[in-house]
Each structure stands twice: as structure tokens, then as C-alpha cells.
Amino acid sequence: ETxxxxxxxxLIKTRGQQVTLRCSSQSGHNTxxxxxxxxxxxxxxxxxxYREEENGRGNFPPRFSGLQFxxxxxxxxxxxxxxxxxxxxxxxxxxxxxxxxxxxGPGTRLTVL
Amino acid sequence: AQKIxxxxxxxxxxxxxxxxxxxxxxxxxxxxxxxWYKQPSSGEMIFLIYQGSYDEQxxxxxxxxxxxxxxxxxxNLVISASQLGDSAMYFCAMRDPYGGSQGNLIFGKGTKLSVxx
Numbered sequence: 001e002t003x004x005x006x007x008x009x010x011l012i013k014t015r016g017q018q019v020t021l022r023c024s025s026q027s028g029h030n031t032x033x034x035x036x037x038x039x040x041x042x043x044x045x046x047x048x049x050y051r052e053e054e055n056g057r058g059n060f061p062p063r064f065s066g067l068q069f070x071x072x073x074x075x076x077x078x079x080x081x082x083x084x085x086x087x088x089x090x091x092x093x094x095x096x097x098x099x100x101x102x103x104x105g106p107g108t109r110l111t112v113l
Numbered sequence: 114a115q116k117i118x119x120x121x122x123x124x125x126x127x128x129x130x131x132x133x134x135x136x137x138x139x140x141x142x143x144x145x146x147x148x149w150y151k152q153p154s155s156g157e158m159i160f161l162i163y164q165g166s167y168d169e170q171x172x173x174x175x176x177x178x179x180x181x182x183x184x185x186x187x188x189n190l191v192i193s194a195s196q197l198g199d200s201a202m203y204f205c206a207m208r209d210p211y212g213g214s215q216g217n218l219i220f221g222k223g224t225k226l227s228v229x230x
Contacts, residue, residue: 045209104157
């Protein structure tokens with residue numbers, strides 16, 4: 001059974017650019033949640049996808065968008081990057097939407113210059 | 114609104130000793146779930162333990178136990194027999210039922226645990 005994987009591991013972008021981060025959920029998991037973790041802070045919820053539909057969203061602007069594919073893998077897209085978008089982006093998958101037993105990937109560290 | 118507070122930015126513990134990491138929470142709900150995660154320097158969040166608000170007994174998972182005091186709204190993590198590999202950030206989290214979904218987590222700011230040999 002493979003765990004949650006994320007790509008790329010690290011990414012450097014400049015302000016104003018667009019970025020796509022990818023997440024493969026754990027085998028059999030149909031729910032993917034994305035979190036942003038700024039340096040020295042706890043993760044903050046961005047949004048969640050359940051069976052290819054957005055199933056909830058945190059306090060993030062519309063330039064943060066996502067997709068979930070039929071195989072339950074997911075993408076996080078961020079447009080018009082800002083310096084404050086520099087963070088570790090974590091993807092978590094689970095079998096249900098209850099939140100219990102979310103399994104996290106290793107994260108993608110995004111640096112915006 | 115739900116909130117998690119971790120008041121210890123950093124903690125030191127001697128190898129083989131026990132350590133308690135504090136967590137208090139704020140919620141008006143009767144049904145809620147509390148989690149502890151470990152985050153090594155590699156970045157991955159590792160699930161440690163879960164406590165449901167209606168669970169009558171404190172949760173235990175190997176060397177990890179959760180000291181759940183509902184009236185005080187505290188959910189402290191106890192690590193027994195600390196090991197050098199326990200050095201990491203530890204996050205307390207709560208499931209947020211009002212975040213637009215049923216499954217997102219609200220995290221505290223974390224506690225950095227350092228185990229001394």
C-alpha cells in the first residue's frame with residue numbers, strides 16, 4: 001500500500017507567476033485536503049476534495065484553486081503568486097470526510113521570490 | 114469558533130524520561146475530535162493519536178497517551194520513555210465541522226520537542 005506522495009519536493013517561483021502542485025492519495029482514499037504551513041506556524045486548511053468535487057474551503061482567495069481526478073489524485077493551483085505564498089504545502093488523504101485518520105504527504109516547499 | 118492553543122514553543126526532555134505536551138481547545142460543540150501529529154524536519158505530518166469527545170477512556174497508542182480533561186478543555190500528549198527520534202514538532206489539532214467540509218483540521222502552533230541523550 002503506497003502512502004501519500006507529493007510533487008515536486010521543492011519549487012522556486014517569482015511573484016506573479018502561477019504554480020501547480022500535485023498529490024497522489026493513499027490507495028483507496030477518496031478525499032484529499034490541502035493545507036498551507038507558513039514557517040513557524042501550524043498548517044492552515046485551504047480546501048478539500050471529495051469524489052472530484054470541492055467539499056469545503058478555508059479562508060483563502062480564489063487564486064487558490066484545485067482539482068481532483070477520477071483516480072482521486074489532486075492538484076493545487078495558485079495564480080498570481082505573492083511573497084506570502086511561500087510555505088510548505090501539505091496534502092492529506094482519507095477514506096471519508098470525517099477528518100479522522102488523515103494521512104499526510106511529505107509536502108511541497110514553495111519559495112516565492 | 115474552534116481554536117487550539119499550544120503554550121509551549123519548545124520543550125526539552127532527557128532520553129528515557131516521560132514528557133507532557135500541553136494542548137487546550139475551545140469549542141462550543143458537544144461532539145468533536147482531537148488529534149496529535151508529529152512533524153519531523155522532513156516536513157511530513159505523522160498521525161499519532163486520536164481522542165473523540167465521547168470516548169470514555171483516554172486514548173493510548175504505544176508510548177503515546179492522551180490526557181483528556183473535558184471540563185478543562187485540555188488534551189495533553191504524554192510521551193513515555195522518550196527516544197532521540199522523538200525530537201520533532203508536535204501539533205495538536207481539532208476537527209472543524211464548520212469549515213465548509215466535515216474533515217478539515219484546525220492546528221495549534223506546535224511545540225518543538227528536543228530529546229537530550
